[in-house]
Amino acid sequence: xxxxxxxxxxxxxxxxxxxxxxxxxxxxxxxxxxxxxxxxxxxxxxxxxxxxxxxxxxxxxxxxxxxxxxxxxxxxxxxxxxxxxxxxxxxxxxxxxxxxxx
Amino acid sequence: xxxxxxxxxxxxxxxxxxxxxxxxxxxxxxxxxxxxxxxxxxxxxxxxxxxxxxxxxxxxxxxxxxxxxxxxxxxxxxxxxxxxxxxxxxxxxxxxxxxxxxxxxxxxxxxxxxxxxxxxxxxxxxxxxxxxxxxxxxxxxxxxxxxxxxxxxxxxxxxxxxxxxxxxxxxxxxxxxxxxxxxxxxxxxxxxxxxxxxxxxxxxxxxxxxxxxxxxxxxxxxxxxxxxxxxxxxxxxxxxxxxxxxxxxxxxxxxxxxxxxxxxxxxxxxxxxxxxxxxxxxxxxxxxxxxxxxxxxxxxxxxxxxxxxxxxxxxxxxxxxxxxxxxxxxxxxxxxxxxxxxxxxxxxxxxxxxxxxxxxxxxxxxxxxxxxxxxxxxxxxxxxx
Ligand code: SF4
Ligand code: SF4
Numbered sequence: 001x002x003x004x005x006x007x008x009x010x011x012x013x014x015x016x017x018x019x020x021x022x023x024x025x026x027x028x029x030x031x032x033x034x035x036x037x038x039x040x041x042x043x044x045x046x047x048x049x050x051x052x053x054x055x056x057x058x059x060x061x062x063x064x065x066x067x068x069x070x071x072x073x074x075x076x077x078x079x080x081x082x083x084x085x086x087x088x089x090x091x092x093x094x095x096x097x098x099x100x101x102x
Numbered sequence: 103x104x105x106x107x108x109x110x111x112x113x114x115x116x117x118x119x120x121x122x123x124x125x126x127x128x129x130x131x132x133x134x135x136x137x138x139x140x141x142x143x144x145x146x147x148x149x150x151x152x153x154x155x156x157x158x159x160x161x162x163x164x165x166x167x168x169x170x171x172x173x174x175x176x177x178x179x180x181x182x183x184x185x186x187x188x189x190x191x192x193x194x195x196x197x198x199x200x201x202x203x204x205x206x207x208x209x210x211x212x213x214x215x216x217x218x219x220x221x222x223x224x225x226x227x228x229x230x231x232x233x234x235x236x237x238x239x240x241x242x243x244x245x246x247x248x249x250x251x252x253x254x255x256x257x258x259x260x261x262x263x264x265x266x267x268x269x270x271x272x273x274x275x276x277x278x279x280x281x282x283x284x285x286x287x288x289x290x291x292x293x294x295x296x297x298x299x300x301x302x303x304x305x306x307x308x309x310x311x312x313x314x315x316x317x318x319x320x321x322x323x324x325x326x327x328x329x330x331x332x333x334x335x336x337x338x339x340x341x342x343x344x345x346x347x348x349x350x351x352x353x354x355x356x357x358x359x360x361x362x363x364x365x366x367x368x369x370x371x372x373x374x375x376x377x378x379x380x381x382x383x384x385x386x387x388x389x390x391x392x393x394x395x396x397x398x399x400x401x402x403x404x405x406x407x408x409x410x411x412x413x414x415x416x417x418x419x420x421x422x423x424x425x426x427x428x429x430x431x432x433x434x435x436x437x438x439x440x441x442x443x444x445x446x447x448x449x450x451x452x453x454x455x456x457x458x459x460x461x462x463x464x465x466x467x468x469x470x471x472x473x474x475x476x477x478x479x480x481x482x483x484x485x486x487x
Contacts, residue, residue: 047226047254048224051249
């Protein structure tokens with residue numbers, strides 16, 4: 001439940017951002033982030049909500065762990081990798097979007 | 103995506119890892135005694151286990167997992183409330199982690215087997231969506247620390263549909279650190295603070311904490327080198343008796359934290375004292391909905407009859423579970439007679455075996471405690487001078 005996963009913002013529409021996670025596009029809510037974000041920004045996501053805009057100078061570093069985790073062939077039986085996958089699969093799906101939501 | 107060279111340099115660079123491990127070894131050897139520190143984050147335990155970091159820790163350094171998993175610390179009566187609601191015919195939506203956590207008489211998964219409607223959601227926003235699509239009452243059984251509670255708060259502030267309410271089992275980390283720091287028998291000399299929870303609270307709360315309890319705190323990230331570097335910083339503070347808080351995870355944690363999230367959190371929740379599983383009473387450790395949100399508070403909306411559940415015999419095995427001591431840092435899974443026998447991830451007896459962040463589950467997954475591997479502990483590590 002507790003992992004934060006970084007992703008790249010593609011578009012922002014009110015309180016909902018479309019975010020790219022390793023090629024998977026998902027909607028993420030922006031209600032709790034403390035800085036304005038726009039396309040190209042990286043955000044840290046937690047249970048479908050962006051909780052932090054990642055400073056540009058730290059992006060490569062932050063992404064590297066996830067690249068490594070997701071690329072790990074032994075990852076299937078791995079709890080942490082499984083959690084990252086769960087976050088990626090689960091991050092606010094299209095159903096999260098509804099009129100008047102943001 | 104990320105530059106491969108950067109990845110190599112920063113995360114897998116064995117030279118840096120070895121240098122950090124060596125420094126850790128020097129520091130602990132210099133202290134000439136055993137040093138015990140605690141991390142309060144399930145993701146730290148995962149990383150330590152996953153990357154086999156314990157094998158590179160000096161033998162005299164004990165890194166204990168504290169109450170760092172919100173699933174593990176959800177107490178029996180809280181599960182009972184959710185189970186009672188579900189058995190009374192209310193649809194309960196919750197995070198998948200909560201399904202198998204044992205309550206007094208049964209888990210939500212057991213209730214589901216009996217016919218109760220449980221909806222597993224990834225996000226609280228999804229639970230709201232569910233409520234919009236139906237006229238059924240949907241109760242979101244909300245667990246998780248401040249990181250997760252802000253999402254719940256956001257949904258309630260935005261105005262959910264009238265058939266949506268929240269049963270809050272949210273917990274707030276800083277108070278439990280106060281308890282653990284002062285617990286008799288606890289030997290914790292310093293803390294690695296949970297990186298993602300600190301994203302919300304900020305690093306500053308730990309400055310006061312460190313001064314108050316005369317114990318250093320280091321906010322740490324989740325990469326292997328993050329953890330090693332944070333441990334070096336923490337052990338250095340411990341051996342020099344410098345009770346400060348240091349932020350070793352600035353890319354995700356600001357000193358003041360996330361102000362928007364904090365405002366949402368405290369608008370919706372008030373901290374109350376209450377039980378954490380295994381830790382008994384934690385003042386201000388539980389987050390409950392404020393009066394202004396009474397209309398969306400499942401505890402006020404429904405009559406929750408947990409006593410009916412309590413009249414059912416509790417599963418006898420739970421008595422042997424030492425989860426509480428594990429989360430307080432005074433026992434390890436190997437101290438539990440059920441570990442790996444009666445209690446496995448498929449048949450969990452205690453909460454620590456349920457969550458992917460639970461200590462028992464992690465140890466089980468990775469084939470036992472890495473520092474049980476005698477070679478890793480006993481043989482002098484050749485790379486470390
Ligand atoms: S990241 Fe936060 S929620 Fe997740 S294990 Fe660590 S403290 Fe708990
Ligand atoms: S092994 Fe199972 S029963 Fe024993 S402490 Fe861990 S969760 Fe509890």
